[in-house]
Amino acid sequence: MTNVLEVRDLKTYFFTDEGVVKAVDGVSFAVERGKTLGLVGESGCGKSVTAMSISRLVSPPGRVVGGEVLLNGRNLVPLSDAEMRRVRGSQIAMIFQEPMTALNPVLEVGFQIAEAVLAHEKISKREAWLRAVDAMRAVSIPDAEKRAKDYPHQLSGGMRQRIMIAMALVCNPMLVIADEPTTALDVTIQAQILELLDSLRQKYNLSLILISHDLGVIAEVAETVAVMYAGKIVEIGPAMDVFHNPRHPYTQGLLQSIPRLGSSLQKKDRLDVIEGMVPNLLHLPDGCSFAARCHKKTVECTRSEIILEAISEQHEVRCIHA
Amino acid sequence: MREAVEPLLSVSHLKKYFPIRRGVLSRVAAHVKAVDDISFDIKKGETFGLVGESGCGKTTAGRAVLRLLEPDAGTIKFDGIDLRSLGPQELRRRRRDMQIIFQDPYASLNPRMTIRAIVGEPFVIHGTSGSDRDDQVATLLKTVGLDPSVMNRYPHEFSGGQRQRIGIARALALRPKLIVADEPVSALDVSIQAQIINLLADLQQQFGLTYLFISHAIPVIEHISTRIGVMYLGKLVEVGTSAQICLSPKHPYTQALLSAVPIPDPAAKKQRIVLTGDVPTPINPPTGCRFHTRCPIAVERCKIEEPPLRPLPDGRDTACHLV
Numbered sequence: 001m002t003n004v005l006e007v008r009d010l011k012t013y014f015f016t017d018e019g020v021v022k023a024v025d026g027v028s029f030a031v032e033r034g035k036t037l038g039l040v041g042e043s044g045c046g047k048s049v050t051a052m053s054i055s056r057l058v059s060p061p062g063r064v065v066g067g068e069v070l071l072n073g074r075n076l077v078p079l080s081d082a083e084m085r086r087v088r089g090s091q092i093a094m095i096f097q098e099p100m101t102a103l104n105p106v107l108e109v110g111f112q113i114a115e116a117v118l119a120h121e122k123i124s125k126r127e128a129w130l131r132a133v134d135a136m137r138a139v140s141i142p143d144a145e146k147r148a149k150d151y152p153h154q155l156s157g158g159m160r161q162r163i164m165i166a167m168a169l170v171c172n173p174m175l176v177i178a179d180e181p182t183t184a185l186d187v188t189i190q191a192q193i194l195e196l197l198d199s200l201r202q203k204y205n206l207s208l209i210l211i212s213h214d215l216g217v218i219a220e221v222a223e224t225v226a227v228m229y230a231g232k233i234v235e236i237g238p239a240m241d242v243f244h245n246p247r248h249p250y251t252q253g254l255l256q257s258i259p260r261l262g263s264s265l266q267k268k269d270r271l272d273v274i275e276g277m278v279p280n281l282l283h284l285p286d287g288c289s290f291a292a293r294c295h296k297k298t299v300e301c302t303r304s305e306i307i308l309e310a311i312s313e314q315h316e317v318r319c320i321h322a
Numbered sequence: 323m324r325e326a327v328e329p330l331l332s333v334s335h336l337k338k339y340f341p342i343r344r345g346v347l348s349r350v351a352a353h354v355k356a357v358d359d360i361s362f363d364i365k366k367g368e369t370f371g372l373v374g375e376s377g378c379g380k381t382t383a384g385r386a387v388l389r390l391l392e393p394d395a396g397t398i399k400f401d402g403i404d405l406r407s408l409g410p411q412e413l414r415r416r417r418r419d420m421q422i423i424f425q426d427p428y429a430s431l432n433p434r435m436t437i438r439a440i441v442g443e444p445f446v447i448h449g450t451s452g453s454d455r456d457d458q459v460a461t462l463l464k465t466v467g468l469d470p471s472v473m474n475r476y477p478h479e480f481s482g483g484q485r486q487r488i489g490i491a492r493a494l495a496l497r498p499k500l501i502v503a504d505e506p507v508s509a510l511d512v513s514i515q516a517q518i519i520n521l522l523a524d525l526q527q528q529f530g531l532t533y534l535f536i537s538h539a540i541p542v543i544e545h546i547s548t549r550i551g552v553m554y555l556g557k558l559v560e561v562g563t564s565a566q567i568c569l570s571p572k573h574p575y576t577q578a579l580l581s582a583v584p585i586p587d588p589a590a591k592k593q594r595i596v597l598t599g600d601v602p603t604p605i606n607p608p609t610g611c612r613f614h615t616r617c618p619i620a621v622e623r624c625k626i627e628e629p630p631l632r633p634l635p636d637g638r639d640t641a642c643h644l645v
Contacts, residue, residue, distance in 0.1 A: 187540070188375065220592070273517050274513040
């Protein structure tokens, strides 16, 4: 299998007045051609900053301070901004959470998609428009020719997200990063969009990074799952292993704390919880960042840096008690 | 057995329409039928979950029940009293028995007030004795799992989960009988959600609270509710026990809604009923059954005749011609 993307020891720090926030601190993973990596974690864990770092959308005071981002073997980190602009949109595309804020409210949606083509390819406006309409058809927007002339406010949330997906796909990227693409949508619309993303991935052999806080969404589409906590990957492996045999106490805690459909069969009054809250990234403790909330904690946990270790061929865990 | 218990809250034929004004004379051109004739009972000590997608009217229903939004029609009987017949003074006095917890813990706490002032405000409004107010606030903070020493701090110093605890302490201040919880955990992280859900369950036990719990998150609703009402476009389409609704839904909308919930298990077999299209507008809802435009089993009759909510043999109510 070929890796479309390889991220190696990526570090993105924010240099704030209060101190250095290590938002992403040594993250490594790979995405194979045609596969989906799910990046899951709670707010502030660094999953979005990881995505932004890959496509170089981190703005000051944040900066990628180390590591490599290899897209088809080519390291993107040393590229100039101009070179990176050519990569972004054509080879790497992004889909964001809020389609309303990601779209320009005063421009026709078809024009906005066409703009993405014109930015990367030397073709006429007419051709670009036709490509936009084709892309809208590909994401199952009915009446694409007509809808292309609509403004964002004339479309529903689900339709807007389809426009964002059309825009992401119009230049045939090899990697699509979708950051909470369905979080703002209703559950029945979410199901439609997830199904669409998955069918497009298969049809075009796309590699997909799906970022979500929702373990259900991740389980639906990801083949590989990376769980992030306080800027680091704490567990990574095939979805089956991570969901069925979670080895990091944080992953275990997360999976146990979510209410599940069908719970009325075995009515429990209380959910199992992870006590406490996420540590302040400005003042991270030594050793394991999760130790303060962990029921397996021992003195060794806070003595020195805990490394990500393989417990089976593809399953890695950052815990000395795993 | 349970039928003998008088409901704490009894809502019948509740309607709330929002006028849409147009033109220079601001004439009412149409109405958003946010809540369109819904009825349900909540027994003392139970949790009634109201679930549905955005725009289905669940939040409006919650507010109309408390008369935070004035209903256009229907009756709301709370603890034997018809709330709609009360004047402003009397309503205000009754409100101490009915409190609300809001979704957004950032918007629902005044950033310029200390925690002492926020949690103590209900005492001020309802004029209860002020001598031991700090003690009362301290007790409330302890009840929701916060250290009383936080009293002099301001909301921005707290995380989302802590703020939601502050909002809950405020709602508890006057020892209400009913709490309307409007998406109380939707803005919180997964691990914090579980903490707040547990807190709400503990408080219910401790104080004998009755909840109207509004959420779009079906697994959360199933976990916390005794009974569940499913809303679609301003109507209740199915009402039953948590197990009836979530394990064997009968209404095609409930079925589709449940099948769309992502299961946190990659091995889960997915038999999804993917609904086509979007939710129609509540300004001009479809004729007949409001769900017929997206319903996979709709027949001619569904387009013409509105199905009433009627009881099934197992005790639940469903509004569908074909069930």
